[in-house]
Amino acid sequence: MKKIIIALTVLTATSSMALTVGKVDVQKVLLTIKESESIRNKLKAEFDKKQNEIKKEEEKLVKERADFEKQAMVMNEQTKQKKGQALQQKFMALQQKMQKYQGEMQDMEQEFKAPVLKKIKDVVEEISKAKGVEFTYEAGTTPLLYVKEVVDLTADVIKDYDKKHK
Template sequence: MTFKEFSMKKILVLVAAMMMSAQTMAVVVGKVDVQKVILSVNEGKKIKDQLKKTFDEKQKILKKEEDKIRKMQEDFKKQSLVMNDKAKETKQREIQENIIKLQQKTAGYQREIQELEQKHKKPLFEKIKAVINSVSKSSGVDLTIESSTAPVLYAKSEKDLTDEVIAAYNKKHK
């Protein structure tokens, strides 16, 4: 018997053993919608409220500046007929500079809110992950996936653990 024949026989025996064990072994797949958990647990709701409050405050500031620019544009439109070219150019440049400042401020606020969101959600996610592990073990699932990013197209046995995770998290982290 050559090495090649020996290896082929070994591979065939392994494949046959795997097929037999796969038929007798049922894998239970657990799934969790982590985004739903984040938005549903009490701590997640508090974070969402804090972020919304910060966002609304920033939005008010931006709205005031937007209104100021709009007023400048309207005034320019009315006065442009009686302005000389140099005054028109100066006023247009001033309006354009204010628009650029507003865009920069908007981008800065967006970054600030995203950083704030990451700062709060990262520790929350770590706690949620621990609860998912605990609920998965107690539910007897063999594998748990995040259902919104990796939906299970078919599984002989599947269990949605999302609501159990939410309840367990709120119970553990009051």
């Protein structure tokens, strides 16, 4: 929000001059550039590996629960309660493991994206200068309510990024 206010102040202060505003859809750039495909493949491989591990553990627990339910009829109350609690703890441990893996995947995604986002920023800066754009904003996160004319730099950023970072 602070950036928007500063940008609007700059726009207002320079209203007597012609101001060229550019926009870039960074999400589209991330989805389109060739380098992102290798990142998605790495993340998918890691996700599949973790998902298979979780699935195996879940199947084992489901079988264990089915066995418990069959045997529960002949167990005394104390044994039934003890085994039921142990089974419940195993399910809770599995849920915690799933949450841990989800956090690890998000961290890994950020780790892979950080250098790409830096390169995108550099390309945006270069294209903005080349096109004479004084102010460039990210289209997906900075909604400007009104700008007389906006130059969409997204396609140029994708093309230049792929050219420079093969």
